[in-house]
Amino acid sequence: MxxxxxxxxxxxxYQPQDQVALNYANSILHFDCPDNENLPIVDEGTFEEIVKRYSFFSDSLLD
Structure with missing residues (x-):
């Protein structure tokens, strides 16, 4: 799987082209979804950009 x-x-x-934000807890959030955690945003971009930018995410998330 x-x-x-x-x-x-x-x-x-998440789809590679989805616009997302990465918060302080390293959680990924869609821009259109409510942020119930209210943690500071560390980075934003497409899901693909965020996965490739941070080594703690596996590239297999994009397969």
Whole structure:
């Protein structure tokens, strides 16, 4: 099975082109979904950009 993660709010799988934000807890959030955690945003971009930018994410998330 492929390694995929879902948005904790809308339950949709992240797609490489989705606009997302990475918060202080290293959680990825869709821009359109509510941020109930209210943690500072560390970075933003497409899901693909964020996964490639941070070594703690596996490239297999993009398969």
């Amino acid at each position: 492929k390694n995929k993660i879902r948005c904790q709010h809308c339950k949709e799988y």
